[in-house]
Amino acid sequence: MHTLNYTLIVVGIGSALLGIISGALGTYAVLRRQSLLGDAISHAALPGIALAFLLTGSKTPLILVFGAAMAGWVGTLLILSIVKLTRIKYDSALGLVLSTFFGFGLVLHTLIQRNGNANQAGLDTFLFGQAASLLERDVLTIGILGGIALLIMSLFWKELKLLVFDEGFATSIGLPVRALDILLTSLLTVAIVLGLQAVGAVLMSAMLVAPAVAARQWTDRLGHMVLIAALFGAIAGVSGTVLSSSASRLPTGPTIVLCATLFVGFSFALAPNRGLVWHWVRHRRDKEHLKLAASRSVKEIWKRKELTRLQSTPTDKYISKK
Amino acid sequence: MSQLIAIVVAVACALPGVFLVLRRMTLMSDAISHAILPGIVLAFFLTESLSSPLLILAAAGTGVLTVVLVELLQRTKLVKEDAAMGLTFPALFSIGVILISRFAGNVHLDMDAVLLGELAYAHLNRLEMFGIDLGPVSLYVMGTILVLNLVFILLFYKELKLATFDASLAASLGFAPALIHYGLMTLVSITTVGAFDAVGSILVVALIAGPPATAYLITDSLARMLILSAILGSLNAVSGYWLAHLFDVSIAGAIATTTLLMFGITFLVVPRRGVIAIARRRHRQKLEFAQTMLVIHLLNHEGLPEAEQESQVSHLQEHLRWEPPFAAQIVRYALENRCVSQKNGQLALTERGRGIAREALVH
Structure with a gap:
């Protein structure tokens, strides 16, 4: 009983940390309309993991994370250069890199499998994550790497803010926009690669997008949005983990994603000012006001008309006819 | 035989892919290919067969539903298009995965098969009629889908072209771009469902986006782009197939790899537009x-x-x-x-x- 609780605590802390990191950094992706970049990076990471394993023969998380980050990075740079150099648009470049990198990773994976020195579960873990298998060591890695990423984010807070909201202005005051862009993408890559362990490649994009979109409904300030997104991410991570460990055959990754999506639905409905319920209430109130105003002004018009009819002189009549 | 299936799948995917690439909607195919999972699972519970036509219809329905959902989310103005997509398909996909792992534990519906497909086994499931072996089922399914795509594109070529390059002109001429849009999305959904049996839902995107993106670097004419995409798709399929044989690796993965190689080489050397x-x-x-x-x-x-x-x-x-x-x-x-x-x-x-x-x- 004691060990079970301990495992749950470790896994819970791990998922909470991942939720915080991906929520905070996902905010930038959503605001820059690069929500699906996370999807591409997470899929493109597979060949990196396979190559890292093929080259070093070790399954140490740090080495695999490094390989994944490198491949995700190469994929992102390829996307950016395709968009820059050709007329192929962002979406096609992203789809192409995402799927073909993944396919190449699959080829490498079958190569490893054939050589018979890999565990069969490797690919499934990559695809769907396995929060339940997080160890203390993994949580430590997540905490340190994620902490560094968040620290860098806060160090470059002002610059990144400007990059997100007014890239042209950032360029004009001499900020190294390209370097900042690469920095932000690298931070995103770190968040994604860490998150792969919990929710897997297929669902990673949701971990970036959902908390950020939910947080966006509650505030108009970047600082608040990052904090709220991190909070939503953490709660979704913990509740998903607890739910999936309490019921049998409830996979962790999808459960976390559904929890995060619930936050989005909740925020869409109830958030002040932007939420759909508020919208509806305000719409009704405006309608009432408009009706009242309209009926009042109709009355006014009638009254005036009566008055003018009574008071009108021949010249007035002439003018009004004209 | 697997080679023939691969070619048919590649061409069937490349044709609608041309319009997706031109309309900047490539990622919709990614979203659809993931989001159809719950539709497939529910239909599978009903029919208990992976190749029944009902399955394809249900999945295609879910695909169109995904498109509608994404557009509805966008219309609330609370999220942008990319985020709307990034929210919708993981949620639907999660529902599908949970359905599978909770209720399909002892039925044959493998997650790996859904995501990765396996072309090597595609020809094992054969169509038999009156005791005569008529060939693999998936060849018939994909062949039908290919014909469907061809007929749709040939019939509505003019409308598709206009709606792709100038949607407002198409609307003002009374061509109903919305109808064309949903027609195309239905087609993409059906194609994706048909194809994932062979190549899985992630690599479908490679077949849909790869050859058209490569062809887009080479030509300026829509008709030529369609033909070129079909040719490139088949080339990728055949070379990927042989590569997989040579190194004894996943066929679908090898086809995606040759797609990347083909694109990369074109990206480097094509006259005028290459690096x-x-x-x-x-x-x-x-x-x-x-x-x-x-x-x-x-x-x-x-x-x-x-x-x-x-x-x-x-x-x-x-x-x-x-x-x-x-x-x-x-x-x-x-x-x-x-x-x-x-x-x-x-x-x-x-x-x-x-x-x-x-x-x-x-x-």
Whole structure:
């Protein structure tokens, strides 16, 4: 009983940390309309993991994370250069890199499998994550790497803010926009690669997008949005983990994603000012006001008309006819 | 036989893919291919067979539902299109995964098969009628889908073309771009469902986006792009198939890899739009520009007392701030073009060079 609780605590802390990191950094992706970049990076990471394993023969998380980050990075740079150099648009470049990198990773994976020195579960873990298998060591890695990423984010807070909201202005005051862009993408890559362990490649994009979109409904300030997104991410991570460990055959990754999506639905409905319920209430109130105003002004018009009819002189009549 | 299936799948995916690439909706195929999972699972519970037509219909329905959901989310103005997509398909996919792992534990519906597909086994499931073996089921399914795609594109070619390149003109002419849009999305959904049996839901995107993106680098005409995409798709399929055989790896993965290779090579070497062509053009423009600078410089000082000093090659470093190797390169280039002539380290303008300088100064 004691060990079970301990495992749950470790896994819970791990998922909470991942939720915080991906929520905070996902905010930038959503605001820059690069929500699906996370999807591409997470899929493109597979060949990196396979190559890292093929080259070093070790399954140490740090080495695999490094390989994944490198491949995700190469994929992102390829996307950016395709968009820059050709007329192929962002979406096609992203789809192409995402799927073909993944396919190449699959080829490498079958190569490893054939050589018979890999565990069969490797690919499934990559695809769907396995929060339940997080160890203390993994949580430590997540905490340190994620902490560094968040620290860098806060160090470059002002610059990144400007990059997100007014890239042209950032360029004009001499900020190294390209370097900042690469920095932000690298931070995103770190968040994604860490998150792969919990929710897997297929669902990673949701971990970036959902908390950020939910947080966006509650505030108009970047600082608040990052904090709220991190909070939503953490709660979704913990509740998903607890739910999936309490019921049998409830996979962790999808459960976390559904929890995060619930936050989005909740925020869409109830958030002040932007939420759909508020919208509806305000719409009704405006309608009432408009009706009242309209009926009042109709009355006014009638009254005036009566008055003018009574008071009108021949010249007035002439003018009004004209 | 697997090769034939691979070709049919590749061509069937590439055709609607052309329109997705041109309409900037490639990622919708990614979203659809993931989001159809709950539809497939529910239909599978009903029919208990992976190749029943009901399954394809249910999945295609879910695909169209995904498109509608994404558009509804966008219409609330609470999220942008990319985030709407990034929210919808993981949620639907999660529902599908949970359904599978909770209720399909002992039924044959493998997650790996859904995500990765396996072309090697596609021909094992065979269609038999009156005891006669008529070939693999998936060949018939994909063949039908291919014909469907062809018929749709041929019938509505004009409408598709107009709606793709000028949606507002199409609307004002009464072509109902919305109808074309949903028709195309239905087609993409059906194609994706049919294809994932063979290549899985992630690699479908490679087949849909890869050949059209490659063809887009090569041609400017829609008709040629369609034909080229089909050809490139089949080439990728065949070479991927043989690659997989050679190294004994996943066929679908190998086809995706050859798609990437094919795109990469085209990206590098295609005339006019390739990376090499762009680099060469930039290099030539740099030389041209420097040569123009040189002749203007010479023209400015021509016939003046300081001309003798200014026209020395060694002086260029000081005056135009050119490093000696670069200056030497430009002088060589200008000599080749017969814009200048050289005598004991002194440069003199030729008639041609003078013309270039004057023209540049006029503009």
